Amino acid sequence: MIGPVRVVGTGLLGTSIGLGLRARGIEVILADASPTNLSIAIDYGAGRAALTGDRPQLIVVCVPPDVTAEIVARELESFPDAIVTDVASVKLAPLAELRARGADVSRYIGSHPLAGRERGGPLAGRADLFLGRPWVVAAHDGISYQQATAIDDLILDLGATLVEMSPEDHDRSVALVSHVPQVVSTLMARRLTDAPAASLNLAGQGLRDVTRVAASDPELWVQILGANAAPVREILVAYRDDLDRFIEALAEPAAPGARRRVAEELAGGNAGVSRLPGKHGHDRRFxxxxxxxxxxxxxxxxxxxxxxxxxxxxxxxxxxxxxxxxxxxxxxxxxxxxxxxxxxxxxxxxxxxxx
Amino acid sequence: MIGPVRVVGTGLLGTSIGLGLRARGIEVILADASPTNLSIAIDYGAGRAALTGDRPQLIVVCVPPDVTAEIVARELESFPDAIVTDVASVKLAPLAELRARGADVSRYIGSHPLAGRERGGPLAGRADLFLGRPWVVAAHDGISYQQATAIDDLILDLGATLVEMSPEDHDRSVALVSHVPQVVSTLMARRLTDAPAASLNLAGQGLRDVTRVAASDPELWVQILGANAAPVREILVAYRDDLDRFIEALAEPAAPGARRRVAEELAGGNAGVSRLPGKHGHDRRFxxxxxxxxxxxxxxxxxxxxxxxxxxxxxxxxxxxxxxxxxxxxxxxxxxxxxxxxxxxxxxxxxxxxx
Missing domain, CATH: 3.30.70.260 (ACT domain)
Structure with a gap:
């Protein structure tokens, strides 16, 4: 079991981490730039307010990607004995910024729990948010995750599955499984903005599923996509090549080979989706x-x-x-x-x- | 209540129609080119086999889009007193083919229940498949849906909601809410085919939702997309224009205006998805x-x-x-x-x- 954990940022992830650790009897110290969020998270049972003389063993920075490096650097300085991690959805950009700031990265190890919800804020927090979800630890050259056993404990205590990955591999992976799907969903939802209401009344589960993540917070996603632009762009370009072929095949659907090309794309989609582990994302316990x-x-x-x-x-x-x-x-x-x-x-x- | 209903084609939709009508005590006559499917649907309680001298009041053709017009024409000829409808996902193409064949379209009225499941076949049938779902009646110039009151009864008996729409409006609407989402989902799933397994292990609910319909039957979808190519292509071209802008903005994410353009696309996605009716947490009526x-x-x-x-x-x-x-x-x-x-x-x- 780990010693006191300081959680900086009491949005969805920070509050969920606090709730999960408190449920295991671990002392949680909460901090947030917003006094309102902080007091909601405390009332909700996610931890206590910070006190002078706090000596956290581990600090988890749960703030938006744009300010992650800044806050991590500040925490590294304020708590010279603590290991500091963050939960941002990109891992190379914060590390590069920390190095540029001259921060002591020998005590920083980036991480990323693959868990979230459409709703944000402390009241969306859940102790079981990370249960059975992967949690990437993206060790850099200056530190290995074995040096930071407190992170190991954190992940185990929250019921998540530790996955080791380089920051580069992490960013490429999430571009594919999270950031590009966000763009694809957003662009589909964009097509609905000026559609007749009578058309939208015919919408079924398929459209709802494809566009669900398009309801996510634009401010957060501007930051994520900006910080992981190169890998996201590379996959989108490949996606556009397939799309071009599809559009071409539909221009003359009766032309020789057009049907075959459409069928191949569709079969390729079948093959791709069948590679996803675990058929349903639904809660297995119930x-x-x-x-x-x-x-x-x-x-x-x-x-x-x-x-x-x-x-x-x-x-x-x-x-x-x-x-x-x-x-x-x-x-x-x-x-x-x-x-x-x-x-x-x-x-x-x-x-x-x-x- | 309607008189005997003949259902031709005992896949998911035909069997579900049979089960739903039988549950209301309505006589259902089943027919299928596959004796296996037919006997499964009969055993399943969806209706009885056809007998010489059957005089159905209404015939519902539930066969793949490619053969819909052919079977509708045959049924119109075989049962000169019956109203014939179909359930294909496209409405202009079958009507055009029926006219080209010289069929008596004064007794044909196309329809389309917006209901389905990933699984097909008679055993996937459910009496409540259509409950609360829209069912489009796409009347053409030669017939109005008021002439075909049996269709009204069919839709009400199955608990669906009747929606009147021209065949043109129907095809444009389903291109947007069903066919383009299918393509978008398929192309996303295509990107997964050669991804490292370690990346796919990070997949969450977002990717699963975006790619769920990509698991649909390619054979059926080749037919649907081919029969509705023009409206689908038009929307895909607009989608590609947005995608081009996105890719351009990500090429230089720090360039002036790049963030704003990404933010605008994301906000547009928010706006689009919020227009979907009956969505949890987003229903505007409540x-x-x-x-x-x-x-x-x-x-x-x-x-x-x-x-x-x-x-x-x-x-x-x-x-x-x-x-x-x-x-x-x-x-x-x-x-x-x-x-x-x-x-x-x-x-x-x-x-x-x-x-």
Missing amino acids: VSLTVMVDDTPGQIARLLNEIGALGVNVEDLRLEHSPGAELGLAEISVLPEAVTRLTEELAARGWRIAG | VSLTVMVDDTPGQIARLLNEIGALGVNVEDLRLEHSPGAELGLAEISVLPEAVTRLTEELAARGWRIAG
Whole structure:
């Protein structure tokens, strides 16, 4: 177990780190330039305010990429015995800036938890945000992650999986699996801005999935894309080459070979998506069942009361309300061992189970 | 209620239509070129085999787009009293081909249920597949949907929402909300085919969402994209223009104006995705408030009971449950006119409102 951890920046990631460490009984010291965010995070149970004389063993800087190097440098100076890490989505740029600032990088080791949500801020924080997620430790020439065992402990304590990677490999990897998908999604969503509402009413899950991350914070993403421009650009250029071929094939869909070329691109997409590990990103710990509920007041409360009376704990609940439909769908997540009995008992009580 | 319905093609859509109609007690006659698929669909409860002398009132052709017109023409000829519809994802191409074949289009009215799953085949069929989903009826000059009341009944019986649209508007709309997202997703997934496994291990929900539809059946999509090539191509060209600007801005991310251009694209993406109706947390018809709830059984039910007692209908509810935190967050969507009173009344009853 690690000693006191100082978390600088109490947004989504900082607050989640605080909540996760506090749940393991670890002392967490919180700091934030915004007194409002700081007091929310403290009230939320993510840690305590900083005190004079604090001697943190580890400092985790959870601030936007643009100011990461500046804050890391300040923390390295203020706490000369501490190891300092950060959680920014790019790793080469902050390291280069730290070196340019003449910071003591022998105590800095960059890291990046691959976890996030669309919503930001302390109230979006969750102790289990990092559970089962990769957490890259991007050691540079001046330090190895074995020198910084506190980071190892941090990652294990939060239930994440440590992945060692050079800063270069990290930045290339996230360009592919995170930054380019963000651009692709954004550009798709851009096409919706002046579309007729009647067209958008036909949207299904496919469009929603493709454009979901386009709702992310533009300010943060300007920083990320600016700091990782070269690898992102390289992949986008390759993407555009494929797109050019697609557009060309559609110009004369009946021309010889046009169908084959489209089919090859589609099959290539199949092959690419099949390489992604773990088919579903859904929470593996729970299974869900969907119950149809009439669109009248009190129905959900009645359902939850009956589930509670059966002694089953609802881990997560999501209500789908389709415009125009008489029915809502309540998707209820429960522990796997409860689902069969719950399904039977609810059906016996007249609830319609959709699947 | 409609009379006997003949469903031709017992894949996902045909079987789901059969199951949904059977659940309403409507007689369903099934036909399929594949005896295997047909017998699976019959065993599954989607309907009965065709008999000599069947007099269906309505025929629903659920075959791949490439052969839709051929089968519709055959059905129009075989059953001279029946109204014939189809469910293909494109509407202009089949109509043009039917006219070219000299078919009696005064009894044909194209339609398209906006529903589907990644999995195909009769065993993927679900009686509730169309529940709350839009179902476009694309009347042509020779027929209005009021002439074809059986189609109205079909759509209502399956719980879908009837949307009237010209074949042209339909094809342009689905190019935007379905066909272009398919291409965008496919091209992103293509980039994964030769990526290092270590990079793919960092993939999160964002990449999974963007590439989910890339797993769709290439054969079906070659047909769809070929049949709707012009509108799809037009949108892809506009998409490529934006992509070009993005790539240019990333070539010199520190150049004057580069950041602003990237920020504008990202904000445009925000604006586009916010226009999607019925999206969780973004539904413009409702506003949401977040209530903190203790992590004890029965709290949500108590909250919903009190909201119900206030006469307020919960349109949508999402429960955030963070194992490490002492609190859950219930995000409740209500009609805008109810939110002020509800916030006050809940606060007066001791609930903590988070925002």
